[in-house]
Amino acid sequence: MTDPDIHKGLAGVVVDTTTISSVNPQTNSLLYRGYPVQELAAHCSFEEVAYLLWHGELPTADELVAFEALERSLRTLDDRTRRAIDDVPVTAHPMDALRTAVSQLGGLDTTLQQPDGILDPALNDGRAVYLLAQLPSIVAYIQRRGRGLEPVEPRDDLDFSRNFLWMTFGELPDDVVVDAFRVSLVLYAEHSFNASTFTARVIASTLSDVYSAVTGAIGALKGPLHGGANEAVMHAFAEIGSADNAETWLDTALAEKRKIMGFGHRVYKNGDSRVPTMRSALERLVEHYDRADMLALYDALENAMAARKNIKPNLDYPSGPAYSLMGFDTETFTPLFAAARITGWTAHIFEQYAANSLIRPLSQYTGPEERHLER
Ligand SMILES: CC(=O)SCCNC(=O)CCNC(=O)[C@H](O)C(C)(C)COP(=O)(O)OP(=O)(O)OC[C@H]1O[C@@H](n2cnc3c(N)ncnc32)[C@H](O)[C@@H]1OP(=O)(O)O
């Protein structure tokens, strides 16, 4: 019998079709429902992008008004969600607290028990907007709790990005900061069959519910080879200290066979299509906060990595320092990624439900030959 082809890590394997986004390493482009992500980042609110990912088209003016009103009405945290977060030790990683909170939202949703309660598209549309509205409140609550601060209530006179920053910091930053934050959310919203989205689709393929699928996706995103890389970038920056040390630090790290976080990508081998847009946002923040030293370090490490390994940055590389300049705690960076990616995750969960086939690949057994107990 010939050995089957093994596709370790499913690298290069096309497992299904999708109409949600297309990642094109040949043209270095990323399209959401056909629109280049750079155009969306330049011209659209995060709410418009969420609507586009879910419905396939940008909202009309009336649809946007109704959608924004609904999202704003769903932001307040239930006391039971706060208590669930409070039961997680404050020293735990914020992604653990976020995962617990989303899991608990599933337990609180009694409509899951209705006939067809898990798959009903109308119920699921509502759940997606609810998760979109709740995640910023949860993430802001977790960061403030970590700092020993009282929560800040959401405001329904603010758009998604502004309200997120308001709830986190208790004040509104300048427009340049809000805009960089909005750009990061748009860029993080969706990226086809990445590890966390695929996790969500695997869970959805068993006809489990959307909260379970999102809870699993949060677990997958936490890892440093995926979303966890944005905070790992800042840990590396802290180790390096300043631009002068970048080359020496990198030589040591590579000699120790360490992975350099924020560099490399499974699909893009010649640069991540989102990096130039996020880097421009980072440059505006650097100017605003007068932190040329941050950009110098950023460039020094990028150049050293290009010279030694010819490996380019991914989106987590500019996002990490951008979130740091905005004032987020380093451990909040991956929860921010999750609060944006909830849009892509849920779009994929619903696409999976709509044309489902249980995801269950094969493996080649390489363990012991058949043997028998000696008793
Ligand atoms: C938004 C996102 O989630 S983007 C991804 C964020 N993750 C990171 O930034 C973590 C750091 N990067 C990595 O670990 C990898 O580049 C991954 C996991 C993203 C992609 O990995 P793969 O597609 O499996 O690439 P693979 O690991 O085969 O890399 C090919 C070669 O480049 C090297 N390489 C790839 N990325 C890096 C890196 N960041 N640092 C050092 N070497 C690297 C590998 O060691 C390997 O070298 P080898 O052939 O000598 O063994």
Ligand SMILES: O=C([O-])CC(=O)C(=O)O
């Ligand atoms: O596509 C991937 O493998 C990882 C990634 O960049 C993302 O999820 O945004």
